[in-house]
Amino acid sequence: MAQIELKHISVDFSGQDAVRDVSLDIEQGDILGVIGYSGAGKSTLVRTINLLQQPSKGTVKVNGQVLFANGQQQVSAKQLQASRRKIGMIFQNFNLLEEATVFENVAFALKHAGLPDDELEQRVNHLLELVDLQSKAEAYPVQLSGGQQQRVAIARALANKPDILLSDEATSALDPKTTKQILDLLYRLNKKLGLTIVLITHEMDAVKQIASKIAVMKNGRVIEQGPLLDVFLQPKQKLTQEFVGGALEVQEILEKYHFQNLAPQEQLVQLVYQITDVTQSVLADLDQAIGTKASILYGNVEQIGGQPVGTLAVLLPLTPEQEQTAKEFLASRHVLATKLDKEVLTDD
Numbered sequence: 388m389a390q391i392e393l394k395h396i397s398v399d400f401s402g403q404d405a406v407r408d409v410s411l412d413i414e415q416g417d418i419l420g421v422i423g424y425s426g427a428g429k430s431t432l433v434r435t436i437n438l439l440q441q442p443s444k445g446t447v448k449v450n451g452q453v454l455f456a457n458g459q460q461q462v463s464a465k466q467l468q469a470s471r472r473k474i475g476m477i478f479q480n481f482n483l484l485e486e487a488t489v490f491e492n493v494a495f496a497l498k499h500a501g502l503p504d505d506e507l508e509q510r511v512n513h514l515l516e517l518v519d520l521q522s523k524a525e526a527y528p529v530q531l532s533g534g535q536q537q538r539v540a541i542a543r544a545l546a547n548k549p550d551i552l553l554s555d556e557a558t559s560a561l562d563p564k565t566t567k568q569i570l571d572l573l574y575r576l577n578k579k580l581g582l583t584i585v586l587i588t589h590e591m592d593a594v595k596q597i598a599s600k601i602a603v604m605k606n607g608r609v610i611e612q613g614p615l616l617d618v619f620l621q622p623k624q625k626l627t628q629e630f631v632g633g634a635l636e637v638q639e640i641l642e643k644y645h646f647q648n649l650a651p652q653e654q655l656v657q658l659v660y661q662i663t664d665v666t667q668s669v670l671a672d673l674d675q676a677i678g679t680k681a682s683i684l685y686g687n688v689e690q691i692g693g694q695p696v697g698t699l700a701v702l703l704p705l706t707p708e709q710e711q712t713a714k715e716f717l718a719s720r721h722v723l724a725t726k727l728d729k730e731v732l733t734d735d
Contacts, residue, residue: 389448390415390583391436391551396445398431398607405431406442407607413600415550418577418584420594420615422630423604429587430555432604436585437474437553438467449474450550475544479556481536483528489515489539490524496546514542517579518572534565541572551583552576558593570596591630595619595691603627616692620661620723628725654703654710655684660722662688662695669720670701676716677709 389412398406406428413419421429434440435447438454447455449470454462462470483492493511502510515521518538528536537557544552554573558566574597576582586598594601594615601619602612603626611624622628660669670681685700705713717724 389413390417390450391585392446392448393432393435394446394448396432396435396442396447398428398435398440399443404607406435409445409604409607409609411602411609411612413583413585415583416577416581417600418574418586418598420586420588420598420601421604422588422591422594422601423626424589427604428607429589429604433553433555433585433587436551437471437476472547473549474551474553475547475549476553476555477537477540477544477557479559481528481533481540483536483539485528488525488527489520489531492528492539493542493546496543500547510546511542514545517545517576518542532565533561534568537561537565537569538572541569541576545576545580550581551585553585553587555587556589558588559590566590566593567596573597595689599692603630614692616661616694616696619691619696620659620721622723650704652704652706654705654726656701656703657725658697658699658701658717658722659725660697660720662697669722670699672720673713673716677705677712679704679709 391411391413393409393411396406396409397404409428409432411419421433423429431440435442435445435455436449438447438460441460442455444458445455446453450473452462452466452470454460454467454470460467484495487495490511493514494507497507497510500507512521512524515524518541520535520538520542523531523535523539528539531539540557541552552573558569561569570593573584573586577584577597584597586593588594598615600613601615602609603618603624604610605624605626611618611622611627618627622630658669670683674680682702683699684702685698687698688695689698690696703713713724
């Protein structure tokens with residue numbers, strides 16, 4: 388049984404569907420990356436998990452309890468409050484109390500827990516240790532960096548020992564180095580606490596760094612979902628193809644260096660492949676198979692779902708006959724090839 392079950396969720400705002408008929412099953416311990424451009428409906432969808440946003444249609448079930456179904460809330464206000472305490476949430480804006488210390492900000496989340504003072508102090512200190520902020524307990528938010536403030540927000544979100552953490556663009560306001568540190572922290576918390584994390588973002592790098600599964604949203608719908616590595620290596624939708632392998636980044640780099648004006652038979656092609664599936668001679672073999680010479684313009688290797696995955700951008704002079712041969716060859720080597728005009732070169 389999934390820990391979070393969203394079935395046929397729709398959210399209507401003044402006659403406009405912000406979310407349209409979305410179904411997701413999220414298992415305990417998953418890190419699900421929900422990715423899409425601004426306005427895709429990501430935040431609206433995820434806020435239905437704790438009913439901060441009530442759906443117009445569909446069923447929300449969390450930890451075995453149906454929270455919403457048949458167009459209405461299925462639990463009492465007290466039961467919903469108890470359910471929400473098991474769902475932590477962090478945002479792009481840290482929402483800290485500026486006139487309270489780090490310790491007091493975290494303790495604020497426990498004000499209704501009824502803990503004795505010594506247990507409260509022990510709990511807050513433990514949370515600060517989890518996020519590596521023991522030395523900042525008496526500091527104020529203004530004295531902290533953006534990354535440190537987000538760590539305080541994470542500690543506060545964990546105060547009531549939730550088993551689910553919703554991260555709504557929590558790294559969007561941070562620089563790349565700090566973003567990586569926060570994502571590393573979330574990954575460690577996932578492993579150490581068995582925490583289920585739903586990561587809402589428009590940045591594929593964030594998803595690639597820590598997610599185990601991915602859901603891609605467009606115009607309120609989930610257009611593709613599955614294990615991260617599977618979706619990364621075999622994306623079915625054009626939007627997903629834009630996100631994986633850094634296609635947009637690669638295209639920007641190549642356009643900057645004036646590769647956008649190509650000869651009639653030249654094609655810019657991005658190759659994405661699992662390192663273990665491809666020998667080092669794949670380009671040489673491709674040249675031999677199609678009787679041409681590929682030029683490497685960009686290359687990168689990164690860890691996706693714990694597996695090394697390579698990305699190459701190559702310039703290929705191809706006749707129509709050579710293109711068909713290239714399709715068959717690359718498919719036989721399990722290489723995803725995408726023209727940088729977003730047209731997929733390899734067959735599905």
